Amino acid sequence: MKITDSNVIRFHLRVIHGITIKSCERKKERLFMGGTKIFGVPLENLQRRYIPEFGLVPCFLVDACSFLLERAGTVGLFRKPGSLPRIKTLRAKLNRGEGCLSTALPYDVASLIKQFCRELPEPLFPSELHAALLKAQALPAPQDRTSAIQLLSCLLPARNSSCLHYLFNFLSQVSQRCAENLMTSSNLAVVFAPCLLPPPNKAEMSEARLELRVLALCTFIENPQSFGIYPVKPV
Template identity: 65%
Template sequence: MMNITYRNAILFQLQLVYGISVQLNCQRKRKITFTGRRKVFGLPLEKLPGCCIPEYGVVPCILLEACSFLLERAGTVGLFRQPGSSIRIKALKAKLNLGEGCLSTALPSDVASLLKHFCRELPEPLFPSEVHAALLQAQALPKQDERIAATHLLSCLLPAPNTSLLRYLFTFLSTISQRCAENLMTSSNLAVVFTPCLLAPLNTVEMSEGRLEARVEVLHFFIENPHIFGVVPKAVMDGVEFLNFRPLQDTVPIGIEGGTRTKGHCLKVTPPRTPVMEQVGEKRPSLRRSLGVETFPSVVQFRKYTLYTEEQEDNGMPDETPERTLARGQSTDGCPVLLRVGKLNMTTWKRRRTL
């Protein structure tokens, strides 16, 4: 049985519930150009020196240093809106590429512009191009709760380095927006400023006013809700855990006669526990009874097939009625029969008489 990953479950839910199809390129090869000196700008996230923060993951050091500097000056009017000096920014980039610490003496507007330059000059966009169309489709959904849920799910499809950086960046921008009374930069203003850096249009067709507004709405949502960015919803986690749960261990195939194997149509049952198993200390995983019903109400579990007749239905099929376990779609005389599904008896292993 193939394990179901969170990514596969999210892709399936987006397609089934919201009609959004995403084709992720997991085998994309990145072209990396190495130079003799230490670079910071223009390198992939995996090659940048970073610091591991438990709440976010590995975040590039240059981003941590710039955001810490700007948080101390969050009350600056027009932060991120007023551009810095191109000459000073070029000098700062050259020093940072050489490994020199120079942000402590820089101006807030220069560091803010430097941060936007860093996001724009990454060889791969922080939001992969495959996700752009899906994010725009999510903003076109009719209901607000659907737009929020679909956008949240799409944020969970990004690579881990991108997710760590963006979640830290959105948390930082959310903090800046909370002081909008001083700096006059609301979450909407910050979304407009960072759209060309994070969700730039891929071609001229995407430059239409409606599509630009949709991109701004995506960033506005993430700045307002940075705590859920890249966090897999609990319903998806429980569903994946339930589908990957295997209560049948050490199974043996049985058929109609003497346990003969029927190709492609055999059932699996768990043999009873023996003293040998107890001595070895075999542990069986506990069955979470309510998890599957809450997550997937349409899932029906069954373990056996029995002959079904009108007389048994009239009599209520008591436990004393002898039942013959059959393989799927077969009968003793070779004629088609109607099979009845025996539901899983939700009791402990000791009290369960039939599987």
Template identity: 30%
Template sequence: MRIKNANLQHDRLSQTKSMVLIDPGEVTKQISRHRRNHSQHYVTEHTISKDVLVSQNKEGILNKTKITDKGKKLRKNWTTSYAVLSGKKLEFYKDAKELTPNMKSATKPDCIDLCGAQIEWTSEKSSRKNVFQITTVSGNEILLQSDTDDTIQEWFQAIRNTIDSLGKGQSFPSLGINVWKSSSTELLHQGFEPKEKKNELRKSLVFKLNYSASDTSDRNRVKTRLKKFISRRPSLKTLQEKGLIRDQVFGCNLERLCRRENSTIPHFVTTCIEAVEKRGLDAGGLYRVSGNLSTIQKLRFVVNQEEKLNLDDSQWEDIHVVTGALKMFFRELPEPLFPHSFFEQFVEAIKIQESGLQVKAMRNLVKQLSPYNHDTMKALFKHLRKIVVNASTSLMSTQSLGIVFGPTLLRPDSDPGSMAVYMVYQNQIVDLMLMEFDAIFC
């Protein structure tokens, strides 16, 4: 069946099973007579009858985030926008005021072309409820959300109806082509590209639409392989037994370090104490003044690499670097010099009011310590006693050293109480052990 317009003799439409009527007033230029077969015919998109597309107009507030831009993954950044659904576009404004004629926005609103898009509910890509995803033909993925169930259902239905009314539409921005297909008639710009170009574009679009799914599959495959690798890798203990990994000095368990060095006092502690007593007892603010942190870290690296350490070297000339490294060693012990299991007992002992009983309780607790903790503690406090003797030049009293070493040598396994209260007890314990050194370590 063929319908001709008397005023436009050259216009015609090929009809197979159904027919699309064009408003004569809308046709402004000649339509191509070329057709590939009797079931397909192409004209420009703007000549489509308005009755063919179902108009879904809607506006309101939605939460929006873009997670993919042309195939490139983006970080989720949820924003509240005023969404407007009109025709085949979904636009987003900061608020409803931008829609008024008197308000001119400095930037163009975000716009989603729904032609050829896909819409689906998703619960895997966000922890929020009521989230659905729109995937455009250009490879963009947008998540939309609302806390109100009825609102999000209405938006989902309206957008889906718009996408369905557009049929199998596809957009080719790079070529300036918009295609719309109905069940029996196809309309296209008359400057259509060759078949080879069409196939390439179709493959490109299919790749973009499937990008997200394939990317998720690849990530899952990588995660599975990593889990298998981690489950098969040898334990740290096995690597240490084979000699592939050696324990470092800083951060190593005190007993393990001493056993490795066949001593009850770590070699690094002894070396630092000897260096300070040799050339630094008259230094002001000993153990209170901080040395250069980068130099201390360098010294730490040398010790951990088991390189031969010579603290008489000029690069360790600053005695505060040596004292800083010694404090760092005790601070990085997995369990402090005063073990966690003894912390509460030392606190209870320092609370004793009677001086003689207080010292006796401290002496009994010190004797219960392991040989490694006991001998290392005795060597350290014996060294600190020498600094107190030279307080006139070192400017460090027992109270000053208690403030410096209290939190370093004593700390609870967990901290349910007040840190300020614990700090007072920590300082008092170190202060008492320095003043009563001979009685406690007899």
């Protein structure tokens, strides 16, 4: 069930879960997306591709994830780093618009995906939502945690939501092959927490706060079909 009125979502978060959140600043989507540069570029300026079910997703992310899906059994995928010299070369080629992923190595492409997420000018999860996500994850009842986190995912700008939904769906498929790659949903969440929910200061880098970040991402990786969908019964 999709609910587009953010005021309704905030009302439920406040009344049912005791979570108050400020409005996320929503920039206008640009109809024209030019240039070939990929890293460190705002989402609205990237070349994107329409993917049914997800919406407009950055072309690089689609190509990189599609490449890795065929190699999802690679042991330690996303945990083991790629080669820095090779990654540097790949970045330069990608930023020039050259197609080079087909001959790359899985660890290098996985590292590029993490760099892409980490180097966005604004995190895929806007900073306005970080505290609310952690508060939601700290709720005592499991069904309250799930409901609150699902509600928060409905507040994301469309460009962020499409990108994250696609990414979580991909990571879910990677985790389903954990018997081969040894990357469970929890392992993947640990790897992606600094990329998607970067702590704003040292006080937020405590073990307890990191664990909440990981658990929140685990929820999305394990249930990508619920991302951005208003829960039928938010209580």
